[in-house]
Amino acid sequence: MSSEYTKMIIGIDDTDSREGMCTTYLCALLRDELSSFAKIIADPILVRLNPTIPYKTRGNASVALFVQCREPEKVVEHVTQRVASMACMDNENTNPGIVFITGEQFEMVRNRLSDFFRRAVKEVIAIDEAKKLACDLGLRFKIFKNGRGLIGALSACGAMLDPEWDHTYEYLAYREKDAWGTQRIVDGKSLFEADLHTYPDTWDTVDLRNDMVVCVPHSGDPVLYGIRGKDASSVEKAASFVISEPVERICTYRTNQGTDMHLIAVPKISEIEEMHSYILEGNVCCEPETIRGGHTIFPLQDDEGDTIDCAAFEPTKNFREMIRKIIPGDRVVVYGSVTEKTINIEKIKVIRLAAKYETFNPVCPSCGKRMKSAGSGQGYRCKKCGTSSSVTEKSKIERELEPGFYEVPPCARRHLAKQLLRFEKENVPVFPAR
Ligand code: ATP
Numbered sequence: 001m002s003s004e005y006t007k008m009i010i011g012i013d014d015t016d017s018r019e020g021m022c023t024t025y026l027c028a029l030l031r032d033e034l035s036s037f038a039k040i041i042a043d044p045i046l047v048r049l050n051p052t053i054p055y056k057t058r059g060n061a062s063v064a065l066f067v068q069c070r071e072p073e074k075v076v077e078h079v080t081q082r083v084a085s086m087a088c089m090d091n092e093n094t095n096p097g098i099v100f101i102t103g104e105q106f107e108m109v110r111n112r113l114s115d116f117f118r119r120a121v122k123e124v125i126a127i128d129e130a131k132k133l134a135c136d137l138g139l140r141f142k143i144f145k146n147g148r149g150l151i152g153a154l155s156a157c158g159a160m161l162d163p164e165w166d167h168t169y170e171y172l173a174y175r176e177k178d179a180w181g182t183q184r185i186v187d188g189k190s191l192f193e194a195d196l197h198t199y200p201d202t203w204d205t206v207d208l209r210n211d212m213v214v215c216v217p218h219s220g221d222p223v224l225y226g227i228r229g230k231d232a233s234s235v236e237k238a239a240s241f242v243i244s245e246p247v248e249r250i251c252t253y254r255t256n257q258g259t260d261m262h263l264i265a266v267p268k269i270s271e272i273e274e275m276h277s278y279i280l281e282g283n284v285c286c287e288p289e290t291i292r293g294g295h296t297i298f299p300l301q302d303d304e305g306d307t308i309d310c311a312a313f314e315p316t317k318n319f320r321e322m323i324r325k326i327i328p329g330d331r332v333v334v335y336g337s338v339t340e341k342t343i344n345i346e347k348i349k350v351i352r353l354a355a356k357y358e359t360f361n362p363v364c365p366s367c368g369k370r371m372k373s374a375g376s377g378q379g380y381r382c383k384k385c386g387t388s389s390s391v392t393e394k395s396k397i398e399r400e401l402e403p404g405f406y407e408v409p410p411c412a413r414r415h416l417a418k419q420l421l422r423f424e425k426e427n428v429p430v431f432p433a434r
């Protein structure tokens with residue numbers, strides 16, 4: 001290719017609102033439109049950033065394209081115009097950002113943008129920090145309104161420049177415009193068929209245990225369905241089984257979904273901050289309790305003696321049954337995000353089970369029958385023989401739980417949570433939910 005070609009990475013974020021649009025749709029549209037005057041030279045990127053960010057519309061996604069073109073100005077102009085005309089600007093939470101990075105800048109900005117990307121997945125970043133970084137690096141960018149989308153746009157560029165992160169793929173099918181906002185028509189049986197033929201190379205298309213379709217959203221956005229899996233050919237193979245309403249366009253993304261990139265291993269609870277996601281080991285210190293709304297919660301104590309609530313919320317369905325089998329003294333590792341001083345459990349590793357006992361009233365040494373309680377705090381008495389005892393009998397009972405790794409079902413999976421079927425070389429059994 002001659003030197004008159006320019007390589008360019010384009011990062012975009014924050015164009016949608018709950019009422020419509022989707023930044024990934026804009027990415028797919030631009031990929032198709034730009035291909036008439038630019039060559040797309042890498043898989044488009046769809047990254048999920050910190051899942052606890054309150055400004056997010058749905059899944060805190062941002063996107064990046066990698067193109068090669070003769071007329072970079074034409075690309076910049078086209079992308080800017082498309083974002084300006086298609087973003088939901090009337091919505092106060094929509095604050096688009098676009099970043100353009102040209103080939104000669106790649107090496108100079110790679111490390112700082114890749115660090116920024118990794119931090120945006122785990123931490124909370126201020127808009128001013130993003131603006132300062134873009135200015136310091138001499139990047140060309142365009143922001144609208146308060147420009148919060150610059151955070152995601154820079155992060156997606158960082159992801160495109162960083163070859164190191166674990167990744168999976170998602171095939172997204174988009175609806176024809178006339179259908180936006182109407183009920184989606186996707187044949188459920190064909191999705192179960194797609195899963196049957198491609199699992200475990202694809203995942204979270206359906207939830208077999210809960211007999212639910214997982215990959216079809218319910219909001220008013222342009223996405224018809226999304227198939228997730230380990231590589232592009234697997235997700236594309238699964239999609240070939242799907243019977244649905246007409247599809248306007250499709251796009252297969254490389255993504256950090258299903259990688260646990262958001263999790264920070266933390267040694268003690270005193271280091272935990274709101275709006276971050278953690279891996280924390282500790283001892284269960286009370287029986288799990290199921291509160292109104294069906295949420296099951298237990299406190300976990302770290303080795304310093306501090307405690308934090310860990311919750312399996314109602315949408316995690318049958319996962320709560322597993323959590324209810326935990327007892328005080330069990331040693332576990334929880335994985336999940338912290339909001340309102342509670343860890344929202346995405347998965348849990350049971351390392352060591354405490355012994356569980358059943359208690360019985362003592363046996364009368366004379367007649368061999370069980371004694372009765374003699375009243376509160378007064379031990380036991382055999383009415384017939386007059387014998388008494390203050391010692392309760394205990395016998396160890398079988399636990400209904402095995403040490404190992406357990407996860408929420410596909411219907412409750414968070415975008416970034418790594419599926420147990422993607423775990424290798426664990427020193428405990430893994431129990432993937434399907
Ligand atoms: P969709 O999934 O439909 O694309 P969304 O859930 O991705 O929507 P956005 O509309 O992109 O939500 O809003 C998220 C906003 O939060 C963006 O402006 C993004 O730049 C910003 N943001 C993302 N990560 C962080 C972070 N770590 N710290 C601060 N702001 C962030």
